[in-house]
Amino acid sequence: MAAPATPVMQQHAAAKRGYPDAIVFFRLGDFYEMFGDDALLAAPLLELTLTSRNKGKPGEIPMAGVPYHAATSYIARLLELGHKVAICEQMADPSKTKGIVPRQVVRVITPGLVTEREYLDAASNNFLAAAELSGAQVGFALLDFSTGELRAAELTDAPMLLAELTRSRPRELLLGAEPGAAILAAARALGRTVVREDAALETAAEDEALGTLARDAQALSPPARRAVARVLRFARACNPGAELPARRIGRWQPSSLLAIDRVAQGHLELVESVSGNRAATLLGVIDATETAMGARLLKRRLLAPLTDVTRIRRRLDLVEAFLVHPRLREPLRQSLAAVGDVERLSVRAALGEATPRDLGALRDGLIAAHGALTLLEAVSDPSLRETLGLGAAVDTVDDLREVLVAALVERPPVQPKDGEIFRAGFDQELAELAELRRSGGEKMVELEARLRKETAIPTLKIRYTRVFGWYIEVSRGQASRVPAEYRRKQTVATGERYTTPELDELADRITHAEELHRERELGLLAKLLETAARSSDRLQTLAARLARWDVAAALAEVAHRYDYCRPSVDDSDVLLLRDGRHPVVERLAARGRFVPNDVSLDLEAERLWLITGPNMAGKSTLLRQTALSVILAQMGSFVPARSARVGVVDRVLSRVGASDNLSAGESTFMVEMRETAEILRSATRRSLLIVDEIGRGTSTFDGLSIAWAVAEYIDEALGCRALFATHYHELTALGDSGRHVANYSVSARELEGDIVFLHRLVPGAASRSYGVAVAKLAGLPEVVLARAKALLLSLEGEAGEPMAAMKIAHAADDQLNLFGARSTDHKLHSEVIELLRALEIDRLTGLDALQLLARLKTKI
Ligand code: ADP
Numbered sequence: 001m002a003a004p005a006t007p008v009m010q011q012h013a014a015a016k017r018g019y020p021d022a023i024v025f026f027r028l029g030d031f032y033e034m035f036g037d038d039a040l041l042a043a044p045l046l047e048l049t050l051t052s053r054n055k056g057k058p059g060e061i062p063m064a065g066v067p068y069h070a071a072t073s074y075i076a077r078l079l080e081l082g083h084k085v086a087i088c089e090q091m092a093d094p095s096k097t098k099g100i101v102p103r104q105v106v107r108v109i110t111p112g113l114v115t116e117r118e119y120l121d122a123a124s125n126n127f128l129a130a131a132e133l134s135g136a137q138v139g140f141a142l143l144d145f146s147t148g149e150l151r152a153a154e155l156t157d158a159p160m161l162l163a164e165l166t167r168s169r170p171r172e173l174l175l176g177a178e179p180g181a182a183i184l185a186a187a188r189a190l191g192r193t194v195v196r197e198d199a200a201l202e203t204a205a206e207d208e209a210l211g212t213l214a215r216d217a218q219a220l221s222p223p224a225r226r227a228v229a230r231v232l233r234f235a236r237a238c239n240p241g242a243e244l245p246a247r248r249i250g251r252w253q254p255s256s257l258l259a260i261d262r263v264a265q266g267h268l269e270l271v272e273s274v275s276g277n278r279a280a281t282l283l284g285v286i287d288a289t290e291t292a293m294g295a296r297l298l299k300r301r302l303l304a305p306l307t308d309v310t311r312i313r314r315r316l317d318l319v320e321a322f323l324v325h326p327r328l329r330e331p332l333r334q335s336l337a338a339v340g341d342v343e344r345l346s347v348r349a350a351l352g353e354a355t356p357r358d359l360g361a362l363r364d365g366l367i368a369a370h371g372a373l374t375l376l377e378a379v380s381d382p383s384l385r386e387t388l389g390l391g392a393a394v395d396t397v398d399d400l401r402e403v404l405v406a407a408l409v410e411r412p413p414v415q416p417k418d419g420e421i422f423r424a425g426f427d428q429e430l431a432e433l434a435e436l437r438r439s440g441g442e443k444m445v446e447l448e449a450r451l452r453k454e455t456a457i458p459t460l461k462i463r464y465t466r467v468f469g470w471y472i473e474v475s476r477g478q479a480s481r482v483p484a485e486y487r488r489k490q491t492v493a494t495g496e497r498y499t500t501p502e503l504d505e506l507a508d509r510i511t512h513a514e515e516l517h518r519e520r521e522l523g524l525l526a527k528l529l530e531t532a533a534r535s536s537d538r539l540q541t542l543a544a545r546l547a548r549w550d551v552a553a554a555l556a557e558v559a560h561r562y563d564y565c566r567p568s569v570d571d572s573d574v575l576l577l578r579d580g581r582h583p584v585v586e587r588l589a590a591r592g593r594f595v596p597n598d599v600s601l602d603l604e605a606e607r608l609w610l611i612t613g614p615n616m617a618g619k620s621t622l623l624r625q626t627a628l629s630v631i632l633a634q635m636g637s638f639v640p641a642r643s644a645r646v647g648v649v650d651r652v653l654s655r656v657g658a659s660d661n662l663s664a665g666e667s668t669f670m671v672e673m674r675e676t677a678e679i680l681r682s683a684t685r686r687s688l689l690i691v692d693e694i695g696r697g698t699s700t701f702d703g704l705s706i707a708w709a710v711a712e713y714i715d716e717a718l719g720c721r722a723l724f725a726t727h728y729h730e731l732t733a734l735g736d737s738g739r740h741v742a743n744y745s746v747s748a749r750e751l752e753g754d755i756v757f758l759h760r761l762v763p764g765a766a767s768r769s770y771g772v773a774v775a776k777l778a779g780l781p782e783v784v785l786a787r788a789k790a791l792l793l794s795l796e797g798e799a800g801e802p803m804a805a806m807k808i809a810h811a812a813d814d815q816l817n818l819f820g821a822r823s824t825d826h827k828l829h830s831e832v833i834e835l836l837r838a839l840e841i842d843r844l845t846g847l848d849a850l851q852l853l854a855r856l857k858t859k860i
């Protein structure tokens with residue numbers, strides 16, 4: 001039986017009851033302590049020593065603690081692992097409280113609800129999301145608690161949800177008790193997201209959760225409304241008493257955005273590279289933003305390009321304006337560099353969490369923002385003003401800036417106790433208290449000098465410690481010379497400590513002045529915070545405008561630095577890139593060594609380009625650069641080309657053959673086929689398809705047949721713009737058959753058995769695959785190369801026929817009939833062998849086996 005708990009442990013039990021799924025950080029003096037299961041769970045995760053409270057007595061309980069001033073890094077580690085942390089604080093000053101200090105959970109920190117810089121990536125949003133299924137519809141809500149942005153959308157199916165989850169990468173996702181299999185599967189596909197089951201939400205509770213946003217929510221569909229209510233309820237429960245930073249519900253229409261699905265996002269290395277090197281991503285190349293807001297906006301735009309021509313052009317106009325006016329762009333960027341993260345700072349102010357240091361940063365940001373605006377306002381040309389969005393006045397929150405400038409010292413401390421916060425002349429009363437404190441200090445110095453003289457002890461000192469207060473210290477050898485009226489306080493290693501009535505009185509006066517000073521200072525700080533909090537809406541608006549200028553100026557800077565051109569964007573079915581380059585590869589290549597290439601797709605003419613060429617020739621690079629340029633153009637950026645025309649694309653779909661895409665776990669071929677199936681299902685006439693060497697993950701004949709059928713399907717059934725790289729030469733037959741298919745190849749030249757890559761795209765199929773030459777380049781031994789060459793010659797001589805057979809079969813009959821009339825015994829054998837080789841017996845059911853036997857029999 002458990003022993004009766006002490007009052008403190010009863011407080012802890014109450015906190016734990018309120019937040020059973022959180023690790024409770026229970027403030028005891030200078031420590032946050034964890035007890036019981038929390039301690040057992042967290043101690044090993046945080047490498048803390050596990051001790052216990054009430055050791056050896058009834059009521060002994062495991063305990064582990066961290067110093068309160070170092071809590072942040074420990075909390076960060078727990079959040080990283082997906083845990084929630086409830087902060088239970090002392091609600092009164094223990095030194096002034098009789099009996100037990102009241103304690104209360106003031107905040108629950110979860111990965112999706114953090115506002116501290118230490119827990120956040122400055123260049124990324126940190127979303128808490130909720131998805132709600134109703135019929136076939138999915139309501140989806142995103143809240144970035146750190147910036148106050150709240151948005152909702154209606155999605156029509158689970159794949160769309162997966163696309164939106166991929167775009168936003170929420171840190172935390174709330175799902176109802178029975179979210180449905182499709183939603184669960186989508187949620188699981190995301191790596192880092194913490195998925196939480198959220199309690200049932202009654203309609204009445206929904207209204208309550210929406211609070212003042214209920215009116216805004218009227219326009220939403222029921223599932224979207226419910227999703228918004230979920231994130232708000234969760235945020236409220238975690239921040240008891242705080243007013244949430246979200247002030248409006250934004251909406252977005254996924255159908256008005258360019259869809260880039262998860263696989264394409266990874267394959268194209270938009271924001272993450274396979275190697276983990278950020279510089280090797282598109283974002284790494286184009287992110288020249290100067291503010292954190294700008295960096296976040298740029299990333300969001302990159303993952304959510306537009307499909308609306310007018311909006312795209314408007315963005316391009318702004319970039320162009322900054323490009324052609326370097327004398328505006330350059331100083332503006334300099335000003336923006338000093339703006340900092342006004343957006344997140346304003347939220348911290350609104351939540352009352354801003355430290356004096358934060359307020360100082362906000363002040364500096366507002367000064368810089370004011371400077372930036374002054375530069376822009378100097379523009380007189382009306383049309384340029386219009387492009388810059390200066391039609392309506394921009395509120396730079398000058399009143400708050402002036403207050404902060406008048407109030408704060410140059411660099412305020414993080415904690416009030418660590419230094420002065422306010423300027424000397426800011427507050428009369430504070431100045432008087434400071435003077436009192438200072439003169440008290442001076443009087444102590446005087447007293448010390450006088451006592452030294454009176455006692456004739458030259459080493460006599462007056463000192464202060466937090467625990468003992470003020471005292472006179474005399475070394476042991478001198479103790480006999482101390483006057484009798486001195487009262488002994490303490491003996492220490494270095495000597496004896498005393499006090500006198502005079503010292504006590506002076507000490508009281510100083511302490512009192514200090515206390516009053518501190519109180520006054522905290523009072524002023526609270527008032528200042530309140531002023532900042534009242535401005536937070538205006539600060540958010542300002543931050544959003546600064547972010548847009550920052551992004552446009554950054555894209556202009558990139559266009560200038562790397563010589564990008566303005567794409568002409570329209571609703572046509574054309575995709576034309578003259579001298580297009582790969583934005584990332586060209587940066588990594590030696591200067592001037594990247595070979596530009598043209599791509600020209602048109603639904604009415606050549607819509608599917610079949611690209612052949614040896615390994616390492618540059619096929620994949622060409623495919624990716626084309627997709628990247630479309631994404632850049634539609635997000636409103638210039639593109640790496642001499643000229644470009646982009647008929648708006650609705651989705652970019654990209655698939656890579658298994659051996660180019662080493663994913664673990666599942667059979668790579670299975671993954672490849674599943675992904676291929678997915679793109680064939682979701683592509684429309686307006687999509688851009690990038691298919692890179694599919695069919696590699698299986699035997700030659702399987703692979704060739706599948707690649708062939710896929711290419712045909714793209715051309716005939718989908719009829720969209722597509723680039724198709726393949727090492728199957730046989731496929732080039734499709735280009736001769738009067739379809740919308742054209743053959744191109746990336747050229748290489750063979751010089752005395754050595755291969756020279758030209759990286760130049762030319763019309764027509766590649767003449768041969770140069771495999772042996774590439775092998776030589778890779779350093780295969782001479783004997784092996786010689787043998788391979790001999791084999792190649794004999795194979796080409798004797799057995800060109802599987803390939804020839806295909807061409808003939810294809811020409812004779814438009815249906816895919818790979819293994820039809822002309823098959824020879826040789827081919828048949830290898831085919832049967834291939835089939836058997838590909839068999840995974842232990843995965844075979846009895847029925848499968850019978851069917852396979854039947855298939856083999858019909859073949860022979
Ligand atoms: P493939 O897909 O044909 O095997 P890749 O596209 O992977 O070839 O290109 C191989 C390498 O060749 C790339 O890593 C890059 O360094 C270089 N490369 C590709 N295209 C070009 C180009 N246009 N100009 C210069 N170098 C290129």
Ligand code: MG
Pocket residue numbers: 619620621660692693
């Ligand atoms: Mg390749």
